[in-house]
Amino acid sequence: MSTEWTRSTEKHGIERSDAIHAVRNRVTYVRDFDKARDGSDLSADLFIGPSRDGSIQVEVLAHIDRRNKNMIVFHVMQARESTRQRAKRILAERNG
Numbered sequence: 001m002s003t004e005w006t007r008s009t010e011k012h013g014i015e016r017s018d019a020i021h022a023v024r025n026r027v028t029y030v031r032d033f034d035k036a037r038d039g040s041d042l043s044a045d046l047f048i049g050p051s052r053d054g055s056i057q058v059e060v061l062a063h064i065d066r067r068n069k070n071m072i073v074f075h076v077m078q079a080r081e082s083t084r085q086r087a088k089r090i091l092a093e094r095n096g
Contacts, residue, residue: 012077022049
């Protein structure tokens with residue numbers, strides 16, 4: 001799968017290598033976590049996982065194009081409690 005990065009991923013100072021590590025070692029994954037805000041049909045998947053040194057949890061939001069095997073990462077920052085709680089609620093609702 002190829003990966004593209006938008007400029008907004010640099011906003012919070014998290015290195016790409018930490019974002020990749022968080023995605024690969026995720027402890028939380030929510031497919032279709034949020035709808036695109038640009039009016040397109042894309043949805044955002046959420047990944048939460050540790051940084052490379054394990055000092056922080058990193059939240060990563062990306063649009064995944066499974067047909068073309070492409071991931072566009074557009075949000076990377078230290079995981080917020082509000083994001084964790086929202087992910088937990090979504091997963092609980094989906095699991096019945």
